[in-house]
Amino acid sequence: MQGRDPGEEHRTATPLELLFDLTFVVAVSQAAAQLHHALAEGHVGSGLTGYAAVFFAVWWAWMNFTWFASAYDTDDVPYRLLTLLQMAGVLVLAAGVPDAFQENDFSVVVLGYVIMRVALIAQWLRAAAEHPGGRGTALRYAAGIAVVQCGWIARLWAPGVWAPVTFVLLVVAELAVPAWAESRGRITSWHPGHVAERYGLFTIIVLGEVILASFTAVQSAMTDHGLSASVVLIALGGLVLVFALWWTYFAGGSAVLANLRTALVWGYGHYLVFAALAALGSGLEAALDAAEHHADLSEQAAGFAVALPVVTALLVLGVLQRLTGSGAVGHSLLVVAGALVVPALAAATPALGLGGAVLGMGLAVAATLAANIVALRRRTGG
Incomplete structure (x- = not known):
């Protein structure tokens, strides 16, 4: 060794x-x-x-x-x-x-x-x-x-x-x-590229758990009451959220861990990223329960149970990706704008319906991603 x-x-x-x-x-x-x-x-x-x-x-x-x-x-x-x-x-x-x-x-x-x-x-x-x-x-x-x-x-x-x-x-x-x-003394000889890959792989695994949990909840709802419009919209919105967050994480190449300080901030920050992504699955399950009236949770509260993990993931990833020169952050204000729209949609759940609010969150994150990619390409000339 x-x-x-x-x-x-x-x-x-x-x-x-x-x-x-x-x-x-x-x-x-x-x-x-x-x-x-x-x-x-x-x-x-x-x-x-x-x-x-x-x-x-x-x-x-x-x-x-x-x-x-x-x-x-x-x-x-x-x-x-x-x-x-x-x-x-x-x-x-x-x-x-x-x-x-x-x-x-x-x-x-x-x-x-x-x-x-x-x-x-x-x-x-x-x-x-x-x-x-x-x-x-x-x-x-x-x-x-x-x-x-x-x-x-x-x-x-x-x-x-x-x-x-x-x-x-x-x-x-x-x-x-x-x-x-x-x-003090010699720094451990960790491999920057290997560490970045390992974090990326664990991100995929956590997102896979979100998909599995959501699928199980949808299947349960279908078995109990059939396929309602609200369930379809929540399932579709959840899938768009997972895909858009995956794209946000992996767009723009791997993180550049230039020194120990950057590596520690980046590594520690992933506690919030991983926890938020896993909590998204819990929020989507709670939203499906609320839509089928199986939860002691209002539809608006269920909307926030989906929105808050998404906002956390967006903001933390925005900071970490700016720090390491990776990901799809074309401009910080675009990330902030996306993070403001998502909870606003949760607040509008009574008007949009829970399914419409969750689908809107997915589309808002996808639009934030697209705007950031366009801004990033203009800035880099790509």
């Missing part, structure tokens, strides 16, 4: 990394499903809080493995077995998601999270032993991760108001570990 060349040509995702991602889809699916149930039952505040907490654990464990694998993927037997242990950990975490939402019991989630993190500590210790040039950085990673995991375990006994306070403090500590570990 000597560290891979950060300038290596044709560095692509491995079959093991793709299999690893698929186990995380289970956890993402569980979090999105529980958010959908919370929205449908009218428990918006508690649902969003639980979703943000669970999704952080899922995203952060995925991100840490991805960056480590970009630098130290030896693909030998010990590496594969430790990766398998991390995959087992995420499945344990996924099994604990319902209790985290419904009972505020994070014990199984923390158990799965710690399993994943212990496996990663072992990987960093191996890197420290076998790669003298990166030993200091590897040891700082191992130590930082270990200390924070002790904090997560201790938090299970945090009383009352200390539970949310300690959660925020531990999240800050988690985010600080890479910055601290990389700030």
Whole structure:
């Protein structure tokens, strides 16, 4: 485990990394499903809080493995077995998601999270032993991760108001570990192109989960009451939203991660991107429930359940793509305009109908994308 060349040509995702991602889809699916149930039952505040907490654990464990694998993927037997242990950990975490939402019991989630993190500590210790040039950085990673995991375990006994306070403090500590570990000595030899590709692949996987969740909800609505005009419009609008957001993400080439600071901002910002895209599926399911009168949620509230994830994804992607010189951001004002039109359509749900509002959101995002592409081509002369 000597560290891979950060300038290596044709560095692509491995079959093991793709299999690893698929186990995380289970956890993402569980979090999105529980958010959908919370929205449908009218428990918006508690649902969003639980979703943000669970999704952080899922995203952060995925991100840490991805960056480590970009630098130290030896693909030998010990590496594969430790990766398998991390995959087992995420499945344990996924099994604990319902209790985290419904009972505020994070014990199984923390158990799965710690399993994943212990496996990663072992990987960093191996890197420290076998790669003298990166030993200091590897040891700082191992130590930082270990200390924070002790904090997560201790938090299970945090009383009352200390539970949310300690959660925020531990999240800050988690985010600080890479910055601290990389700030002294040799920087880990992660591959910029490989990391950008891995994030893009996970984006596709999350969007695929949105399509699957929406299809399941449409199928259920058809089985119960047949195919109504509202269901058709929501399904069509949801498909346009997914396609337009996919195009927005991948237009204009891969992100250019020129330095560690840019890479960290870009990488951390994807928490909001991934969480928003997965939440879009929950919002579309809640909208279908509301259209069929199966939810304790008004049609206007269901419209906002679709609109807010879309607005979050548009704005965050706009910032990250401007930062890295990628994507379809021809002008920042166009992104802002699109982000204003989408919630305005949600507010107009009583006049447009829920189906019309969701379809309008899809068309608004598509129009924003088209306008940005035109502006980008004029600016670059393409």
